[in-house]
Amino acid sequence: MNIIFVVIVLGAFLFAGWQQIFFSIDAGDPAPMELLSRAMVDSAGGAVELAIGLVGVMALFLGLMKVAEAGGMLNIIARLIRPLMVRLFPDVPPDHPAMGAMILNLAANALGLGNAATPFGIRAMQELDKLNPKHGTATDSMALFLAINTSSVTLLPTGVIALRAAAGSSDPAAILPTTLFATIGSTAVAIIASKLYQRFAPLKANAVNTVQPDPSDDRKEAPPLEGTTSEGYPFWVSLVALLALVALIPVAVVFGQSLSPWILPLLMVGFLVFGMIRGVRIYETFIEGAKDGFQVALRIIPYLVAILVAVGMLRASGALEAVVSVLGSITGSFGLPAEALPMALMRPLSGSGAYGILASIINDPTIGPDSYTGYLVSTLQGSTETTFYVMAVYFGAVQVRRIRHALAAGLTADAAGIIFAILACSFFLN
Numbered sequence: 001m002n003i004i005f006v007v008i009v010l011g012a013f014l015f016a017g018w019q020q021i022f023f024s025i026d027a028g029d030p031a032p033m034e035l036l037s038r039a040m041v042d043s044a045g046g047a048v049e050l051a052i053g054l055v056g057v058m059a060l061f062l063g064l065m066k067v068a069e070a071g072g073m074l075n076i077i078a079r080l081i082r083p084l085m086v087r088l089f090p091d092v093p094p095d096h097p098a099m100g101a102m103i104l105n106l107a108a109n110a111l112g113l114g115n116a117a118t119p120f121g122i123r124a125m126q127e128l129d130k131l132n133p134k135h136g137t138a139t140d141s142m143a144l145f146l147a148i149n150t151s152s153v154t155l156l157p158t159g160v161i162a163l164r165a166a167a168g169s170s171d172p173a174a175i176l177p178t179t180l181f182a183t184i185g186s187t188a189v190a191i192i193a194s195k196l197y198q199r200f201a202p203l204k205a206n207a208v209n210t211v212q213p214d215p216s217d218d219r220k221e222a223p224p225l226e227g228t229t230s231e232g233y234p235f236w237v238s239l240v241a242l243l244a245l246v247a248l249i250p251v252a253v254v255f256g257q258s259l260s261p262w263i264l265p266l267l268m269v270g271f272l273v274f275g276m277i278r279g280v281r282i283y284e285t286f287i288e289g290a291k292d293g294f295q296v297a298l299r300i301i302p303y304l305v306a307i308l309v310a311v312g313m314l315r316a317s318g319a320l321e322a323v324v325s326v327l328g329s330i331t332g333s334f335g336l337p338a339e340a341l342p343m344a345l346m347r348p349l350s351g352s353g354a355y356g357i358l359a360s361i362i363n364d365p366t367i368g369p370d371s372y373t374g375y376l377v378s379t380l381q382g383s384t385e386t387t388f389y390v391m392a393v394y395f396g397a398v399q400v401r402r403i404r405h406a407l408a409a410g411l412t413a414d415a416a417g418i419i420f421a422i423l424a425c426s427f428f429l430n
Contacts, residue, residue, distance in 0.1 A: 066289025
């Protein structure tokens with residue numbers, strides 16, 4: 001991450017400096033270095049605002065997760081998909097809290113819940129860090145989990161559907177099949193890439209750990225969940241659950257727009273009712289989890305400031321726009337129009353930036369939400385993740401500084417997502 005951070009900042013600085021020295025500036029227009037300075041300050045402030053904005057959702061969903069954990073839901077879900085998860089994450093015990101947290105994170109991403117998945121992902125990273133033989137360095141399980149996050153299978157991209165509806169789309173939910181196709185392909189590539197890359201960057205548990213532990217970091221082993229067991233459910237139970245998940249696909253296609261407003265309320269009610277049935281002291285347990293969410297949201301501020309300032313400088317310098325102008329003529333022949341290229345390049349860097357680009361494209365009268373470009377950028381937004389943001393937040397929550405192959409696997413998944421999105425839109429729209 002050190003190299004990536006320096007390259008982005010240095011590249012933005014050199015590009016803006018080159019423009020200011022060798023190009024004339026019209027009277028009244030701000031100088032490139034002035035724009036760069038503004039971007040640094042604005043991005044730093046925006047990072048803090050973003051983290052503060054996450055405090056509420058962190059507290060809410062970590063509180064709900066605490067209720068689910070106390071009631072044994074994590075163990076139930078972990079046992080349900082144990083045959084798959086055990087093979088994907090052989091270093092994580094099947095009844096460990098990390099397993100349930102990862103599952104809930106992936107489930108929230110699959111339903112297109114956006115920031116609602118972040119607290120689950122952070123909790124998963126915290127639990128994975130308890131299994132880490134070398135704190136401060138990403139394990140194979142951490143890297144794989146992050147790679148899957150960057151390509152997360154999405155059944156219902158609710159935010160994109162809402163944006164398309166606001167842009168006047170005749171069928172806002174038409175991106176459901178293209179999004180599902182693209183994310184299945186990118187997730188498969190993410191898993192393969194992560195498993196392959198870890199062989200080239202092995203974790204040396206006996207190496208000297210140069211990262212100083214955080215005195216406030218509590219690494220006590222989590223208490224076992226109620227009724228935990230290392231055995232999974234019979235295979236036929238897992239098979240039925242998988243078929244039920246597949247059955248949600250046509251339901252999402254037909255009723256996706258109607259069901260999307262129900263998802264978050266049903267999630268909260270479902271967790272609370274489950275906890276009540278299991279005899280959990282719901283209010284006290286929720287408050288305990290919400291306190292953890294508040295602390296985590298504050299802890300990630302320095303990591304957000306670093307990555308968002310770097311990305312803001314890259315955009316303000318004009319370097320990103322220059323890359324788009326050069327590559328657009330080439331990518332257009334492969335099904336990625338120049339109008340959609342900024343979206344593809346921005347998506348791994350900035351979620352808010354990519355969302356703004358998506359809104360501007362589908363609201364452009366010359367493009368619109370129901371054109372090929374409109375479908376493509378909508379699919380990209382719904383089927384890929386902000387890799388650098390996820391990495392900064394998830395690894396920042398556990399003070400991981402040596403990311404090993406995590407970035408390479410995540411960017412490979414992003415590239416695969418773009419390719420499969422092009423294939424999906426070309427197939428479903430022709």
